[in-house]
Amino acid sequence: MIDLGDRATVKFLDSGCALLVCTVSADGQPHAGRAWGLSVVDVDAHLLRLLVEADDAVTVANVRAGRAIAVTATSVRTFHSLQLKGRALSLEELTPADEAKQAQYTSDFLKDILDTSKYAPDVMCRWAERPVTPCFVTVDVSFDQTPGPSAGATIDRGDP
Amino acid sequence: MSDDRSIGLRDLRRCFDGRIPAVVATASAGGVPNITHISLVHEVDSERVALSNQFMSKTSRNVVENPQASVLLVDPVSGSEYRLTIRYERTDRRGPVFERLRDDVDKVAAFSGMQDVFRLRSADIFRVETIEVVRDHDVPAARVSRQQTVGLAACAELAARMSRSVDLGAMVDVALDGLDQLLGYRHSSMMLLDEQGERLFTLASHGFAAEGVGSEIAIGDGIPGAAAQTCRPVRVGALNQLRRYSAAVRRSFEREGAIGPGQDIPLPALDDAESRLAVPAMVKGELVGVLVVESPLVAAFDDEDEAVLSMVAALIAQMAQLERAELDASATAPVEPPAARVDVAHEVKVRFYPEDGSVFLDGDYLIRGVAGRVLWSLVSRHRATGQCEFANKELRLDKALELPGFRDNLDTRLVLLKRRLEERQSPIRIERTGRGRFRMDVTGTLSLETQG
Numbered sequence: 001m002i003d004l005g006d007r008a009t010v011k012f013l014d015s016g017c018a019l020l021v022c023t024v025s026a027d028g029q030p031h032a033g034r035a036w037g038l039s040v041v042d043v044d045a046h047l048l049r050l051l052v053e054a055d056d057a058v059t060v061a062n063v064r065a066g067r068a069i070a071v072t073a074t075s076v077r078t079f080h081s082l083q084l085k086g087r088a089l090s091l092e093e094l095t096p097a098d099e100a101k102q103a104q105y106t107s108d109f110l111k112d113i114l115d116t117s118k119y120a121p122d123v124m125c126r127w128a129e130r131p132v133t134p135c136f137v138t139v140d141v142s143f144d145q146t147p148g149p150s151a152g153a154t155i156d157r158g159d160p
Numbered sequence: 161m162s163d164d165r166s167i168g169l170r171d172l173r174r175c176f177d178g179r180i181p182a183v184v185a186t187a188s189a190g191g192v193p194n195i196t197h198i199s200l201v202h203e204v205d206s207e208r209v210a211l212s213n214q215f216m217s218k219t220s221r222n223v224v225e226n227p228q229a230s231v232l233l234v235d236p237v238s239g240s241e242y243r244l245t246i247r248y249e250r251t252d253r254r255g256p257v258f259e260r261l262r263d264d265v266d267k268v269a270a271f272s273g274m275q276d277v278f279r280l281r282s283a284d285i286f287r288v289e290t291i292e293v294v295r296d297h298d299v300p301a302a303r304v305s306r307q308q309t310v311g312l313a314a315c316a317e318l319a320a321r322m323s324r325s326v327d328l329g330a331m332v333d334v335a336l337d338g339l340d341q342l343l344g345y346r347h348s349s350m351m352l353l354d355e356q357g358e359r360l361f362t363l364a365s366h367g368f369a370a371e372g373v374g375s376e377i378a379i380g381d382g383i384p385g386a387a388a389q390t391c392r393p394v395r396v397g398a399l400n401q402l403r404r405y406s407a408a409v410r411r412s413f414e415r416e417g418a419i420g421p422g423q424d425i426p427l428p429a430l431d432d433a434e435s436r437l438a439v440p441a442m443v444k445g446e447l448v449g450v451l452v453v454e455s456p457l458v459a460a461f462d463d464e465d466e467a468v469l470s471m472v473a474a475l476i477a478q479m480a481q482l483e484r485a486e487l488d489a490s491a492t493a494p495v496e497p498p499a500a501r502v503d504v505a506h507e508v509k510v511r512f513y514p515e516d517g518s519v520f521l522d523g524d525y526l527i528r529g530v531a532g533r534v535l536w537s538l539v540s541r542h543r544a545t546g547q548c549e550f551a552n553k554e555l556r557l558d559k560a561l562e563l564p565g566f567r568d569n570l571d572t573r574l575v576l577l578k579r580r581l582e583e584r585q586s587p588i589r590i591e592r593t594g595r596g597r598f599r600m601d602v603t604g605t606l607s608l609e610t611q612g
Contacts, residue, residue, distance in 0.1 A: 148412020
């Protein structure tokens with residue numbers, strides 16, 4: 001299991017990397033979604049606070065049901081990628097801190113995109129306008145998801 | 161966010177061009193989720209998509225256990241986002257779908273010199289069950305294609321101008337100028353296949369800061385090399401993203417020890433190039449060269465551009481073939497060496513390295529390989545006998561040039577040499593004087609030196 005207290009790991013997860021979320025329904029149907037901010041809340045408990053899309057009904061329902069969840073964080077600039085797998089714990093009320101987190105995350109994410117590409121800024125900005133709802137997630141296992149032959153390798157410890 | 165039956169895969173076409181990476185989510189039979197960006201999602205038909213598999217990934221293993229998957233796609237023009245619920249049907253390891261995906265994987269490999277390790281293993285085919293509109297945004301004014309803007313008349317005018325060219329060099333100049341003036345392709349280059357069929361060398365370019373005549377690239381390397389290798393057009397619409405993605409994959413391979421650290425293929429000549437299209441120039445089913453266009457705009461080229469440029473490339477290839485045939489059939493009459501036109505006031509120092517055919521003029525590198533050996537042969541004859549009129553045929557008999565017996569490409573090497581001499585504003589110039597004949601003029605007195 002990756003060290004969530006490691007400075008480089010925290011910095012990476014706190015950056016403007018793309019955040020992807022997969023939850024699984026009771027019938028085994030996987031569901032792809034996005035998140036718009038992630039914070040390491042408790043290193044020892046491997047606890048994350050994740051801002052999932054509030055209008056993504058399937059993700060919200062799966063989180064509410066405490067189902068399995070995977071979160072992949074990918075650097076827009078380098079494609080370096082880390083996948084964390086565990087279980088959703090609970091939906092939470094949106095706080096001012098969450099709103100600030102989302103604003104900072106979205107700003108960093110869009111900056112990375114616009115610095116490295118020629119997408120129309122207005123198109124990217126409206127794409128990134130999402131209502132969010134926070135949830136807690138516990139992480140059981142982590143994987144290197146960077147494209148290449150090592151993609152999917154389990155991470156025991158060390159930097160992302 | 162229910163299934164919107166009014167949306168079909170055809171409506172999502174822009175989402176499949178790879179500009180914004182797609183996302184695929186799967187789950188194992190035990191319900192363990194997995195989510196990752198995926199480099200390629202292709203539309204197979206109106207009901208199916210294909211996902212590329214280069215690494216026998218968790219995604220591929222999961223769908224064998226649990227055929228259900230979920231995909232996110234973003235329209236790079238409107239910012240609209242779609243979620244596809246898909247079901248795994250089969251895996252292709254050959255066939256048209258596999259070939260299409262392999263072309264795109266080869267692009268990534270060619271970009272970072274990973275052709276030996278980064279290969280498509282299979283194409284996983286999925287049936288699309290639902291398409292959900294996650295975010296719906298208006299599309300800006302529809303893009304107007306280049307051909308709609310300039311019209312077929314401009315294409316015909318370019319073909320007419322090219323057909324009036326007297327030789328390959330002139331035709332290439334007319335083609336590249338015309339592509340700019342008539343069709344709006346501001347940045348272009350023409351590369352020709354070398355004698356061994358192993359490398360492409362730049363014969364001419366247009367719209368770049370540096371002309372780059374004589375620069376070379378191996379078959380398979382870069383976008384032009386990939387087009388030459390497959391003899392099919394290769395198009396990239398987001399070079400910056402491709403470069404970063406291929407660099408990430410390469411670093412991963414290096415960490416695994418599969419390949420050693422190496423130089424990336426040099427970036428396109430445009431510093432800010434985002435789009436590059438390379439089309440093979442073919443005649444009688446054989447590769448002659450590659451025509452390349454670039455643009456600083458994302459996704460600047462489409463199928464219509466491929467069609468137009470393929471037509472132009474074919475005309476160039478036919479001229480190359482025609483010249484070759486003419487030279488082969490040209491008379492072998494001995495050439496009378498007329499008096500050389502020499503300006504004796506200036507000494508022109510020519511240094512030759514037989515090992516690789518490199519030639520330096522007045523201390524500066526000029527050219528190497530066959531073209532270098534040709535120049536050395538010419539200046540040696542000129543120095544010894546004052547000869548300044550030459551026939552291609554006599555050069556072909558010069559064993560020191562190490563020309564292959566079949567398809568020696570001498571004509572195009574002479575064009576390359578001529579251009580290189582002009583580009584460097586050299587005191588040595590060569591001019592075509594007739595079918596299979598040319599003249600060399602030297603402004604100064606030659607001083608020859610062989611090294612090594």
